[in-house]
Amino acid sequence: MKRFLPILAAFFLAGPVYAMDNLTLSGYLKNETSIRINNMNGDLTKEKNIAELAGEYKIKGDELVFFTKAKYWYDAAYDAREKLDQARHYMGHVQRTDWLRDCYLDYTTDTWFLRLGKQQVVWGQADGIAILDRVNPVDLSEYWLPDMQDIRIPLWMANINYTPKLNSNLQFLFIPDFEQSTSAPIGAPFTFYSYTRYNNWKKAQNAMGSSVDENIYFPAKKFENSTFGLQWSDRIGDLDYTLNYLYGYYYSARNTTILAAGAGGPYSSWKVDRAFKRYQIYGSSFNKSFTNPGPMQGVTLRGDFALYKDEPTYIGDPTTASAKRIARWDNIFWLMGLDRYFFIKYLLSVQYGQYILEHGKEKSKGLPPQQQYPMNAYTYGFADQVENIFTIKLSTQFMNERLKPEILWNFTDDNQGRLSPKVNYEIMDNLVLTLGVHYFYGNLYDSNGEFREENQFYTNLKFSF
């Protein structure tokens, strides 16, 4: 916090003294508290306090604008709970330069729009599921529970847009920056089971006198290692569509475990390499509202399609949680969503998607049969070749939008999922209280089921200014 306060102060206070009319500041203070409700033991799992401040400075009207946003947080639960000590170094406070959420310069003309600097770019129409929304890496230290804008990790990039005709846009992204996606460390409430299993294995090896040599290989900082993106957006009739292409590194490093020396018993030497692999996304998205009279009037349809070319996919033995190699498969992820108001003020939003792996089993003969299965990266469990995914969301409002209940149900065909009811209540103009529950169910080896012991009741209190 101390590091960036002087910078903020210098910018906000000293710089624009002569142009206060051009400066807009806004921000919020927020408390997020959550309690684990399994067995009704009332474990405090989060006591996070957040301060965010954003500033917009119009250098030359709307043509040239500087925008920046800083966010600081600390989680007091990691001070109060011994149980969380192991994860405190990462989960207890904001990390490295993560406090800088946005910092860019906008240049706008009739046909050009340039956004240069640290930012998020969002593609696709799916809600809460990243199909085309993969320009930025993600921070999953609280799984997929926070708002997407807080999950995405902003990157330094050039975002160049050109409008050849009304309602169309050609976007080119040049991203020399690289950050890896992150997840919760051991000891946090939402540590992925794959990580726990790997850590258990490592501890077992150390206990037997074996060594585990871990290496991570980041892409070298070179022009050719940059990420490049292209999106064409247009409208045919009343159908909005995009065509997308992304070429860059997969933001999650993939582990491969190799026995370097020994027989795999005591005093063996293991080598675990983590590497980032290049892949490409070919995709498209659309949305259409039915506006003409008829049975579909009032319905909005939307969809995403993505082909992940050469997506690094874990291959190994799910029964022993051992990732043996990384296959480069051409996997497909598609989703369709439908939204409609019914009765007077109830909005129903339904999504169905499929994540389809290119193969059900690795075809190379270099591995024994039990080590040829694609693995779920979250749990090191078996990954279905076709995963069917559903989300249903129902929301409404009462008391002139002062009280807003909502229920979200995410689930897959493996009888696992998450149920998240919540209610927002506007106490005052700038003060909003949220009460909610996250209820996970399913198999320990499934993405949501792995957190079935982490059901939580939470409260958020946000004061905006």
Added chain:
Amino acid sequence: MKRLFLLFMGLVFIRGYALAKDLEYFQVYKPKEGMDVNEIMQIENFIKYTKFAHDVKMAGKAYFIDKSGWVREKETTRMRITLDRVSDGIAYKDMVMFTSPQVKGLASLTWTYLDPTRKNDSWLWVPSLRKVRKISSSNDDDAFMGSDFSVEDIITRRFEDETYTLLREENFKGYACEFDKKVYYTNTPSYVIECRPKRSPWYYSKRILWVDKATGGGFYEEKHDFNGRMFMTLFKNFEMFNVNGKGYPTQTLLEGKDLGSGHRTVITNEDIKYDQGLSEELFTERALMMSRW
């Protein structure tokens, strides 16, 4: 043959009447002596959607006031461009950007079509997702952004949605505004018009509307339910803006009262600027995508 001729003449008459009803965009109309109730309501509807202006930009404040007098407040910046374009059937486009802290950044884009049977196209910039989301049109009888006004009160009710009867002509007694404690439209010559929805059942059975004879603005209305009970009043103050020598009747204050709950919504429009030459590029998905908040 005679029947066919009568049918043909009937169709010609109906078509001719329909054409005569269409008002030309970008003109200023006022009620005149001898106009029938449909013509008056055409003008009232025309003024409501500022079809006389090429574009308009304004800052707005909405006050949500409950029975006890406790007030919540939201601020917006609003823009509208009038197109009246046959090629894609678009009548006008609206952009509303919220500027008050709690909802800062939230913005909606709405395209309204010339065809009265078509629903609007709407997009939303959602700050928590940082993306543009196509949204389903709200039902016309839903509350407009949590206010006491319905969606159709503000943006979707068309001339074709109701039938009209002129009840009388009178001098309006005056409206005592609870918000600023002023009395408006005292002794104002008015048409009193009964508006009945064509949809049935609908959330109201009739509106009694007072239209200012001088401007054509519908400034006060009382909504009745199916038991004939009045359940809502809606007041609009119009001020005349002189733009390039033309007088534009403009809504500067709206007060809606729910007589059942005692809740009130007040909307004030300030810093109103007409015909500034706003670009249609400001009313696109890309314009939403450029949002910084």
